[in-house]
Amino acid sequence: MRTSVTRAFSFEAAHQLPWHQGKCQRLHGHSYRLEVTVAGPIGPNGIVVDFSDVRRVVQREVIDRFDHRYLNDLLDNPTAELVAAEIWKSLEAAELAVSHIRLWETADSWVELQAD
């Protein structure tokens, strides 16, 4: 049996995609929703990971860095896919054992990354 624990977050950010042939070429913003999942065995305390540990790491590594920012200042081409990849790298570097992340750019569009 594999148990996973997920916590959801949100942040607001602006970006533009200069290569895009449509409206994403123009400066605009999104209310991103981020879901971070950690999977693994249930430990002796009856938990996989403490929700508050997940919150603390994501707050520091992602929200403090991305919220109310112009994402093009942080990434050359801030597509949802590449923002999600950057989030994944940051969480991995912070030693959070992420198994899955979902980044929602709009209410009906999201990108999903998962560990191999």
Ligand SMILES: [Zn+2]
């Ligand atoms: Zn956009």
